[in-house]
Amino acid sequence: MEIIKAENLTFRYEDSAKKVLEQFHLTIEKGSFTALLGHNGSGKSSLAKLFNGILLPEGGSVYVSGMDTKNEELLLEIRKNCGLVFQNPDNQLVASIIEDDVAFAPENLGVPSGEIRERVDDALKCVGMYEYRLRSPHHLSGGQKQRVAIAGIVAMRPSVIVLDEPTAMLDPKGRKEVVETILRLNRDYGITAILITHNMEEAALADRVVVMEKGKILLDGTPKEIFSQYEMLKQTGLDVPQITELSYKLHQAGFPVESCILSADELVEQILRVL
Amino acid sequence: MLKDITIGQYYPSESVVHKLDPRLKIVLSFIYIVAIFFIKNFWGFLVLGGLTIALSYAAKVPMKFLLKGLKPLLILMTITALLNLFMTDGEILWKWGVLRVTKEGIVMSAFMLLRIVFLVLGTSFLTYTTTPITLTSGMESLLKPFSKIGVPAHEIAMMMSIALRFIPTLIEETDKIMAAQKARGAALSEGNILKRAKALVPILIPLFVSAFRRADELAVAMESRCYHGGNDRTKLKELKYQKKDTIALILFVGAIAVILLCNLLGAAL
Ligand SMILES: Nc1ncnc2c1ncn2[C@@H]1O[C@H](COP(=O)(O)OP(=O)(O)O)[C@@H](O)[C@H]1O
Ligand SMILES: [Mg+2]
Numbered sequence: 179m180e181i182i183k184a185e186n187l188t189f190r191y192e193d194s195a196k197k198v199l200e201q202f203h204l205t206i207e208k209g210s211f212t213a214l215l216g217h218n219g220s221g222k223s224s225l226a227k228l229f230n231g232i233l234l235p236e237g238g239s240v241y242v243s244g245m246d247t248k249n250e251e252l253l254l255e256i257r258k259n260c261g262l263v264f265q266n267p268d269n270q271l272v273a274s275i276i277e278d279d280v281a282f283a284p285e286n287l288g289v290p291s292g293e294i295r296e297r298v299d300d301a302l303k304c305v306g307m308y309e310y311r312l313r314s315p316h317h318l319s320g321g322q323k324q325r326v327a328i329a330g331i332v333a334m335r336p337s338v339i340v341l342d343e344p345t346a347m348l349d350p351k352g353r354k355e356v357v358e359t360i361l362r363l364n365r366d367y368g369i370t371a372i373l374i375t376h377n378m379e380e381a382a383l384a385d386r387v388v389v390m391e392k393g394k395i396l397l398d399g400t401p402k403e404i405f406s407q408y409e410m411l412k413q414t415g416l417d418v419p420q421i422t423e424l425s426y427k428l429h430q431a432g433f434p435v436e437s438c439i440l441s442a443d444e445l446v447e448q449i450l451r452v453l
Numbered sequence: 454m455l456k457d458i459t460i461g462q463y464y465p466s467e468s469v470v471h472k473l474d475p476r477l478k479i480v481l482s483f484i485y486i487v488a489i490f491f492i493k494n495f496w497g498f499l500v501l502g503g504l505t506i507a508l509s510y511a512a513k514v515p516m517k518f519l520l521k522g523l524k525p526l527l528i529l530m531t532i533t534a535l536l537n538l539f540m541t542d543g544e545i546l547w548k549w550g551v552l553r554v555t556k557e558g559i560v561m562s563a564f565m566l567l568r569i570v571f572l573v574l575g576t577s578f579l580t581y582t583t584t585p586i587t588l589t590s591g592m593e594s595l596l597k598p599f600s601k602i603g604v605p606a607h608e609i610a611m612m613m614s615i616a617l618r619f620i621p622t623l624i625e626e627t628d629k630i631m632a633a634q635k636a637r638g639a640a641l642s643e644g645n646i647l648k649r650a651k652a653l654v655p656i657l658i659p660l661f662v663s664a665f666r667r668a669d670e671l672a673v674a675m676e677s678r679c680y681h682g683g684n685d686r687t688k689l690k691e692l693k694y695q696k697k698d699t700i701a702l703i704l705f706v707g708a709i710a711v712i713l714l715c716n717l718l719g720a721a722l
Pocket of ligand 1: 191194198216217218219220221222223224225
């Protein structure tokens with residue numbers, strides 16, 4: 179079942195002539211985990227904001243769980259269904275106490291006080307930040323802040339969560355924490371995840387990789403299908419995961435290993451078999 | 454480091470006063486302030502002093518800590534006392550050139566001093582025993598009835614809590630920018646006032662640019678979290694007016710009544 183559907187989507191910013199998206203089609207399956215890749219300026223962030231009605235299409239439509247984002251009466255319902263997490267955690271947190279921040283969305287939705295408590299506690303436990311609920315955000319590390327930002331979205335009980343380069347500002351430890359949280363949300367809680375990223379290792383964890391270029395879809399497939407197009411990706415200036423790079427180079431050099439391997443374990447296994 | 458500045462002076466403790474309804478505390482603080490200006494003789498201040506000590510026990514905020522709050526006001530207090538001492542007409546007790554001290558002047562400056570001291574002590578109870586967030590939510594609730602006549606109660610509260618949230622972030626950022634400019638050879642703490650003011654420009658401009666960017670991003674993030682103003686909004690922590698609040702109200706109003714009754718004990722001293 180599809181949960182997000184962009185149909186014939188055209189979009190440009192008000193004061194500019196350049197179309198950011200043109201004749202764009204994309205459907206996202208319920209429960210899936212999609213990675214969205216592409217250069218800066220290829221329209222990924224704009225697309226994310228079109229998904230929850232922060233931006234509205236110039237032509238075509240976006241449907242979230244069947245609801246058209248152009249329908250103003252459904253706007254809150256759409257935003258509740260499709261949560262957005264942004265790059266800079268500092269600029270997403272609104273309250274000086276973590277549990278108050280996580281409560282922000284349910285408060286806006288008019289959820290009764292007792293149920294807000296329940297949702298806040300659940301969301302904080304889900305991202306592993308429950309012990310910190312009475313602290314202030316500016317005492318946390320970047321990865322912890324980003325997990326609080328994710329909890330703030332989880333507390334809406336959304337069916338889709340779109341994360342716009344959530345790890346770009348984080349150190350390796352923070353990245354790992356956030357990626358693990360996203361995986362848990364997707365696998366254990368059944369939340370559909372769309373991860374916008376420049377990190378190919380993160381993209382390799384998804385079920386599906388979509389590569390955008392200049393407002394269009396360039397490639398779309400499983401990580402294996404995408405990263406096996408080594409030459410094509412390099413030509414457009416994109417990378418492959420380091421492990422894939424290594425397996426490709428080994429393959430080119432005549433070693434009998436597959437050219438596109440996504441995990442270190444798999445590569446080790448194949449090398450051992452050769453030896 | 455700038456980061457170490459504490460904003461709002463909350464004194465964490467588990468006292469009854471800390472747990473009172475913030476709305477009650479705000480209203481009582483107003484009553485307290487107004488009452489101070491109605492005290493006509495020293496008996497009133499004596500009882501007020503007793504009330505303050507009792508409050509400090511009840512709130513488990515040590516007197517020493519409360520008195521520290523007066524420090525930044527020492528200069529203001531000295532000037533006020535001196536002005537009143539020398540500028541009041543009346544029975545002259547001591548004279549030297551143009552300076553003269555009158556009996557009325559002594560009484561007047563003592564009065565003004567006491568007023569300032571109690572004003573600060575009384576209001577600091579409010580901020581010492583209430584977290585800024587609770588204070589904000591109390592103010593929102595008190596202002597709500599006035600939103601019908603156009604007072605933006607929810608917006609004021611929202612602005613205050615966002616300001617509280619971002620003050621540490623912006624202070625940290627200022628620290629970083631200052632370090633970056635110093636690394637490029639900016640002399641921030643040298644030269645005369647004009648030079649120093651000029652040196653602030655390369656700090657303030659990046660700070661403002663970044664603050665505007667943050668505001669932009671925050672607005673989008675808030676909308677994404679279904680923010681649509683104060684209508685139909687609920688709260689995680691609902692304010693509850695409880696029995697202990699009524700008891701506190703009665704005790705406090707009683708004490709204020711006693712203080713005002715002291716006015717009947719005759720003129721000043
Ligand atoms: N607020 C805006 N106003 C005008 N143009 C914008 C705005 N935001 C982005 N753009 C332009 O839209 C294009 C797509 O940007 P964006 O969606 O941010 O891409 P990405 O997230 O993939 O880097 C870029 O050319 C960018 O310059
Ligand atoms: Mg972007």
